[in-house]
Amino acid sequence: MSIDKIISLCKRRGFVFQSSEIYGGFGAVYDYGPLGTALKNNISQIWWQAMTQFHENIVGIDSGILMHPKIWEASGHVDAFNDPLVDCKQCKARYPADELFDGNPEDGEWNNIQCPKCGTTGNLTEPRQFNLMFKTHIGPVQKDANVAYLRPETAQGIYVNYLLTQNAMRLKIPFGIAQIGKAFRNEIIARNFIFRTREFEQLEMQYFVKPGNDDQSMRDWKDERIAFYSQLGIDSGKLRLQEHGADELAHYAKEAWDIEFEFP
Template sequence: MATKTDKTSLESTQLKDIISHAKEYGFVFPSSEIYDGLQAVYDYGQNGVELKNNIKTLWWKCMTQLNQNVVGIDAAIFMHPLTWKASGHIDSFNDPMIDNKDSKKRYRADVLVEEKAAEYEKAGDLDKAQALVKSLARLLEAEDLKGVQELIISENIKCPISGTTNWTEVRQFNLMFSTQVGSVAEDASTIYLRPETAQGIFVNFLNVQKTGRMKVPFGIAQIGKAFRNEIVARQFTFRMREFEQMEMQFFVRPGTEEEWYEHWKQIRLKWHEAMGIPAEKLRFHDHEKLAHYAKAAVDIEFDFPFGFKEVEGIHSRSDFDLSQHQELSRKKQQYFDNDLNEEGKPFGNYVPYVIETSAGADRLFLMTLCNAFTEEEVTEGDATKTRTFLKLHPALAPVKAAIFPLVRKDGLPEKALEIFDQLKYDFNVIYEERDAIGKRYTRQDLIGTPYCIAVDYETLENNTVTIRDRDTREQQRLPISELSRIIGDAVSFKRIFEKL
């Protein structure tokens, strides 16, 4: 038996293959599919929700458990409308949109230009790609929408549907969903579904600082739903209208923000590598255009089948958010720093600066799925076939182990269920007895289960089982009493923590 891994498996894998796999094996379904679905909205299936929850749990533990100065909250989705006035979302949370008159399709103008730049980069013309990105950033910074339209025309950017350059003018489109709150329609007030989770942290800054007796520097983490009425929502779970964010706002003393920005840049990149993402599939991408309040901003990008795209952002936000809320609410958002006196400086109140780390749970899910999707050629005797499996980190795998009786008689199912009952309190395990055992192995490979445990007649004699490794397909005989230790060691988050 020989195995030859296709070195271009990920590069040659199309996104459609991963989307098909995700649906067929219970990871992601189109939302309300029986009614033909809803664009850019997805439901996580039985395996997808386990994988996504494992990613979120890993992030949460790494933030709040490994850092003694980071705590978590869970803020409400609905917030007072003035929250979004203070944050700038009501006035400036817009994307530039453009329509093609022939196809009647709407696009984000900046995305069209960025995709053209990516074409130049792929063709090896890096100078042209960088010049195009800088031109776009300059035009957006100046809010020159006419210039953006002229750039699209001058670059001969065509509509992917109609193939024409018959474009409308570029217009701004606010991305927030609004709704009404109140029992009587005429008395109802307009509120918004939050477009980000960060503001829930900022408005609770003093609540957490005082009740937790937190000292600057400290962080507040949150995982939660956010909503954006995206002009173009595509590429599966990469860009959706309803999504989950994992954000941490780290409050620092003014003047120290640069060192903390560099600190969190490296910590977050290391986290992605620790969860099993190859270093060559990750890169930093500094923002060409900074938000008006930002001092620095960088994206961590992953090499998806559709190119390098952002999975997490690290931003130095200055004191903008807390200062804005302080001004509009007329309630001080300041910190009294006792430590300044110990350093020979006078006591003082100040509005802390903020370093933000913001990751999309759905994007990390897609990154993990794309990275794990593996196709390799397997030779058994004279036959060669392609083996497909998900090479997930065992700590993230939806199912940790599957227990199979060799046959459905002679007491083997009862013994296998006994093992299942022993392991189920510590791990997410499943029991399966249908079909030939080879087919059962294949099904578990396709959902990324790291271990399969076979119960046979020898098990009844000496309480040993055969355990099969997903990646190598190697099998070993060991006592049932060893299973919990072997599985537990492999699937523990500690294996990831050790790399941080």
């Protein structure tokens, strides 16, 4: 089945609509219709229950989308949460550098690479970093001192409330903090329906362990998460664990795994 058929089915049956469709649509933002909302809420509730009710040592919070801008400096997002981009001076097409060049973009011979869209060579710019966070201003005056960002992930709300939560709930390591909420990323090239959107919901749990217990904990959680998706009714033969390569790891990560689903 093609993705276009699925998009069309989702629309007809009231699962997912293109945002602002009557005004021509708004890129990479989607609205959930009546059935899509019910489905999404069901999954969120099952996840929340699995995390916070079936584990004695996992609690939930709900932090703000707007946070102190210093949080994003401290976390490295202001500097590091960005993609190198290349522009074609001829046709104005824009590409993530890694789409056109294998390896470190800084080593690329951009003058020798052909633009896939217009076919010219020698018109690609050097890669430039692009910050993926949505910027806004707090208060009525738009000046640099008032800059704030919409969170690009929910995790920071958990980290900055770690001590308050631990003290309030008298938690001892190991323990976890779970959160469901919206996150925002100003993706340069957003596509693939609801697989990559500029505004999306994250269901995230951060689990805190003593140094040295991280590897075992990672193994346990991988098993538990795979089991969760199977219990949801997903064919486990279509699920697999995929480890991030060294060049894919987030700037703060030692190890990372995706659970991948063979779609559709």
